[in-house]
Amino acid sequence: MKFSWTYLEDAPIRVRTFLAFNEVSRALIVVAKYHGGDILLDGEHVFTTVMMHKGQTVTLVLPDEKGSDTVDRCDEPIDILYEDQDYLVLNKPAGVASVPAHHVVTADSLVNRVKGYYLRQHYANQVTHIATRLDKDTSGIVVFPKHHFAHSVMDKQLKKHMVQKDYVAIVSGRLVADHGLIDAPIGRDPESFVKRQVLRDGKPSETEYWVVKRMPAATVVKIRLHTGRTHQIRVHMAYLGHPLVGDQMYAGPQWIARQALHCERIKFYSPFKQQWIEIRCPLADDIQQVLNS
Structure with missing residues (x-):
């Protein structure tokens, strides 16, 4: 290139x-x-x-990037929201991991699916760079830079908090404030390898939210992350006493088979096109069904 x-x-x-x-x-x-x-x-x-x-x-x-032999190919379909010569932006379905899990034999994660797509397209660069990730049971936008340079650029933007990522969530109960900023450090739960919680000596974490709609037993919120900690939205909303609907790990009501969380919008700058790129992703069907009901 x-x-x-x-x-x-x-x-x-x-x-x-x-x-x-x-x-x-x-x-x-x-x-x-x-x-x-x-x-x-x-x-x-x-x-x-x-x-x-x-x-x-x-x-x-820059030389062509050879794909890793340790990443298996998967030919399951991908839902492309946007693609140019530098970035591939996908709508990740709930239930599909962003990256391969070491303990899972079946090679079906978004990374594996993208490798299959790159091979089918015969792209010169075959490395599956991933810049943003979502929990397995969170749906919505994930960004794959298509070469090392694009990945480097986006990493810098993420570290400088230049990338805007907006989520839609359904939380239990009725939030009183129309707008709020949750500033509470997050660390690993000492009794769990996976679970996180608010801890005094945790890493600085900020989550901003706006109420979109109040329902009798739940509230729809738009959320913007100012930091990127594991399970950040889920932990912070549970900390407020309003865990996400469907979030079994953080004691949310089980009205849906997974946490009601969806990455709906992303905005980042492409120096290659010299313009801002903004992408939106429609709500997943199961979350829409909860809203309709």
Whole structure:
């Protein structure tokens, strides 16, 4: 793959500095220099210490990414919400894990399904990068960067809290406040390998919510995460005394076969297209049925 940028400023600049301005990490430069790629200035191989001038074009050449033999192929279907040459965005159904589980023999996770899709499409890059994940029983948006560079860019955005992710949840009981920010640290439950809880010495965790609709015994909320802890929404709503409907692990009422949680919207910036990308995902049928009833 090739990525090119033209320098438009008057003052000379080193190639490596200009690449850094364009989100090229040191790791990507190493790949380009030593693992089958290249760095070109106006089409000629250069070292990154070389000075470039206004009007010159630098090109980053990255080698094709070979898929891992340890990730099995699965040809179950995927629901594509958006795809370009850099990102694949899927609607994950509830009941399908985002990534393969070590203790499960059957190779059916979203990662396995994407590998099958890449193979069927004969893409040059076969590594199944995954940037966002959802719990197995949460439905909605999951993002797969289609190459190392795109993954690196999204990781930076996630760390800087530039990526907006909105969820819809049905919580038990009637929330009083129309809007709230839950600021409560989360850590591992000392009595469980999987379960989490609010702990004084846990990791900082913030969840913001807005009430969408109040029902007699439940409340529909829109939720935006400001941090990304395991089970964060589920733990924070249980901490408020309003566990998610269907969330057996955190004592939610069993009106649905899984937690009523769906990633409905994501917004992130693509430097490759030089524009913001916003994707929405319709509610899963089982959650919609709860709302209708």
